[in-house]
Amino acid sequence: MQVSDTWRMSRRAVLLFVALGVAWGIPYMLIKVAVESLSPAELVLARTALAAALLLPVAVARKAVAPAMRHWRWVVMFTIVEIAVPWVTLGAAEQRLSSSTTGLLLAAVPLVGLAVAFVSGRAERLTGSAWLGLALGVAGVAALVGLDVGSSDLGAVAALGVTVVGYAIGPAILARKLGASPGLGVITVALTLTSLGYVPVVLIGDGVPSGLPPTDVVVSVVLLATVCTAVAFLLLFALVGEVGPVRATTITYINPAVAVVAGAVVLDERVTAVTVVGFALVVAGSYLVNRRPRRDGALRERTDTPTVGTAEPVVSTATVRPDC
Numbered sequence: 001m002q003v004s005d006t007w008r009m010s011r012r013a014v015l016l017f018v019a020l021g022v023a024w025g026i027p028y029m030l031i032k033v034a035v036e037s038l039s040p041a042e043l044v045l046a047r048t049a050l051a052a053a054l055l056l057p058v059a060v061a062r063k064a065v066a067p068a069m070r071h072w073r074w075v076v077m078f079t080i081v082e083i084a085v086p087w088v089t090l091g092a093a094e095q096r097l098s099s100s101t102t103g104l105l106l107a108a109v110p111l112v113g114l115a116v117a118f119v120s121g122r123a124e125r126l127t128g129s130a131w132l133g134l135a136l137g138v139a140g141v142a143a144l145v146g147l148d149v150g151s152s153d154l155g156a157v158a159a160l161g162v163t164v165v166g167y168a169i170g171p172a173i174l175a176r177k178l179g180a181s182p183g184l185g186v187i188t189v190a191l192t193l194t195s196l197g198y199v200p201v202v203l204i205g206d207g208v209p210s211g212l213p214p215t216d217v218v219v220s221v222v223l224l225a226t227v228c229t230a231v232a233f234l235l236l237f238a239l240v241g242e243v244g245p246v247r248a249t250t251i252t253y254i255n256p257a258v259a260v261v262a263g264a265v266v267l268d269e270r271v272t273a274v275t276v277v278g279f280a281l282v283v284a285g286s287y288l289v290n291r292r293p294r295r296d297g298a299l300r301e302r303t304d305t306p307t308v309g310t311a312e313p314v315v316s317t318a319t320v321r322p323d324c
Helices: 003-007 011-024 027-034 040-060 066-069 072-094 099-106 110-120 129-149 151-178 183-205 214-243 246-251 255-266 271-290 294-308
Strands: none
Touching: 003 129, 011 110, 011 183, 011 214, 011 255, 027 099, 027 214, 027 255, 040 066, 040 072, 040 183, 040 214, 066 072, 066 183, 072 099, 072 151, 072 183, 099 129, 099 151, 099 246, 099 271, 110 129, 129 271, 151 271, 183 214, 246 271, 255 271
């Protein structure tokens, strides 16, 4: 088989790729709408509870929960750093930042992931293009924060920084400690634990809700839980099963573009020249940092794909993380 042939996508894979790109590109817009009426903690509770209710029957039917719970300590750690903390700080950040800026800044997760790899002593030797990518990514983030975000919003940027770090550490835990666990089981347990943990947080911090929030907020929460969480993870598992975990990582570069378009079209957010330049720099930097030589990528693809097979992916969620 020619190397180029390994990078062709079937029609089903293309449809899955586009659907997942949209599902993971619109959450920032929906979060922005939801936090107008809900506290970040209330949003996390509503989103995770509904998503867990949808995924739990599927996970149980596929016998994915018990294997995940064999490593429950690491599942709890993953829950904290990937969902419980990042999702509440993300909501807090979007109370101040636009949804498009949020989506663009989160595109820097692969860059932080590189730093995590260095700290843990697991980083590969960087090529010249990777160093260039790191420089471009840092320049893009600096442009977005320094020129497109007001000084009064730096606290929100700091909160978003917590989300970025969590999103970078979570996949490392999946890859190194939960690699033998079914992805569906890990995600379902994590969502369930988060929802249970936020019940007392919301009751103490916000009290019992006095009524339903506005219709647009309800719709946003339902879409976040169903399309952007439950359905998105099922799409992810299907995509990885179709093309393998390596090529599936390219979904990371589609999400920010969808976030910018959704924010501009639906929420009438302003898209400046700095936004466009910052977006281009961050995405190009993330791509170069993660890019491997073509032949190496093809061989890795052929090696990784059988591990996910037709059952639950065990490596997929470590190589592709949801930027939402």
